[in-house]
Amino acid sequence: MLNFSNCFNIVPNIRNPKALTPVKFAFGLNSSRKTLIIPNPSRLPLFAVSAAMSSAPPSAPVKLVVEYAKSGRSSCKICSKSIASSSVRLGSVSKDPRGFDMTKWHHLNCFPFRNSDPVSSPESIKGFSSLKSSDQESIKKLLDEGAQASEKVSEIEENDDKDPEQGNLKKQKLASEEGAELQLEMVISASDVKEKYKDATLLPKWKAFQTIIFLERDDCLHDSRKIAAFDFDGCLAKTSVKRVGADAWSLMYPSIPEKLQSLYKEGYKLVIFTNESNIERWKNKRQAAVDSKIGRLENFINLVKVPIQVFIACGVSSGKPEDPFRKPKPGMWKIMEKEFNSGLPVDMDQSFYVGDAAGRPNDHSDADIKFAEAVGLKFYVPEEYFIDSN
Structure with a gap:
């Protein structure tokens, strides 16, 4: 599994994680309807664990x-x-x-x-x-x-x-x-978060919610007001629809590991937002599609040696109604921002998104640039960010 060699000498702030028992942690405006089971509280910031485990009464209404x-x-x-x-x-x-x-x-x-x-x-x-x-x-x-x-x-x-x-x-x-712009009715409870995506088993630490699979929290990941967000295929990794498997990829640019490590040290939270409709479409080979995608992502994270939060949208583009999580829809961002960033408001001036689907003549789509526009993020194409910025 993922190991970052203590993540640049960061010392854990909880001395005995095993002594902590699983807790329920409430999110959002209506905590009675937005509760997730956090299986390992030692991966939460110390203040969050303390708040979750205290015997204080529920917080007052917003x-x-x-x-x-x-x-x-x-x-x-x-x-x-x-x-x-x-x-x-x-x-x-x-x-x-x-x-x-x-x-x-x-x-x-x-x-x-x-x-x-x-x-x-x-x-x-x-x-x-x-x-x-x-x-x-x-x-x-x-x-x-x-x-x-x-x-x-x-x-x-x-x-x-x-x-x-x-x-x-x-x-x-x-x-x-009910609106011209998508407003997600996010109702997240422990029963909504699954260990499997439909009939496909997920690796440890990976969970499923409706049509997304996510790696919510890994060793040394810190929530932040500054978000550095990236697409995966064609942006961070070279992949091909003709090749399947956890090892069927290569690094898109040599500068990527150093660039991501630098962002992490500067206090950014790194997040990958990626579409993968094969997971939904390959009904008879769904487990292979899941293992291929998650395997590539885990191998990439191990290579760059930095913790990354990951969201995979599995829905298809032709669905009716449209899948609210598949880019260019902003659903994956909304889930991250509202449920998986410790309530920290995102600094949109410092945050940004990098993706290769920018609607250019040879691009396969404009999903990435439209996603950035829907969220309100600064947008870069990979060659601009990983080559020109050097």
């Missing part, structure tokens, strides 16, 4: 605040675009694990009222009384629409016990139908 933006520097957590000065912005205020309040700002029309804790009344939102009457009416209207959408989700959830997989598909469809 507070909402509304105001007119004081400047144009803040960006929306949903669409990643800037919020214009003097325009209405809505924020969700939650407690960071380290003890301070953290506000996530949104455009008025982007705020996910349907996914947040219920709002008793518009007047309960801090700052509501200071708004102009027209802006107050806009918020009231959005609250009503959010309540109606929540009722639809509740109706679906009542039938989840009978057919959980079908229930999840309906939630995805409902979320995609």
